[in-house]
Amino acid sequence: MLRRGIIVYGLLYLIGAAVLLFIVHAALWLVLYLAVNGFILICAMLLERQRYRTQVDRTQGHWQPTGERFIDPTSKRRMEVFYNPATGERDYRET
Numbered sequence: 001m002l003r004r005g006i007i008v009y010g011l012l013y014l015i016g017a018a019v020l021l022f023i024v025h026a027a028l029w030l031v032l033y034l035a036v037n038g039f040i041l042i043c044a045m046l047l048e049r050q051r052y053r054t055q056v057d058r059t060q061g062h063w064q065p066t067g068e069r070f071i072d073p074t075s076k077r078r079m080e081v082f083y084n085p086a087t088g089e090r091d092y093r094e095t
Contacts, residue, residue: 007045013038061086069095 017034020026061084068081072092082091 003045006041010038010041010045013041056084056089056091058091060084061089063091066090 013034017031017038020034021028021031063082063084066081066083070079070081071077072079078095079092080095082093083089084091
């Protein structure tokens, strides 16, 4: 919900910049300020999920179930936690 709100807020920045540039003929620094901030907000929200996703190699080591299970609040899926004692990594898998 918050993610969508921030994307909408970024789109409003871009729309406002376009209106100021083409209709009002406002100062270029103001248009650039709004456009750059809107672009940054939108890109941050779209790229955020991919960047912080863990990259574990499930083929290396012996993965042991920890017995921890939970419902992921984002995807509403049941997850199980596995642990690799050789590297200390944790992996979250859908069950």
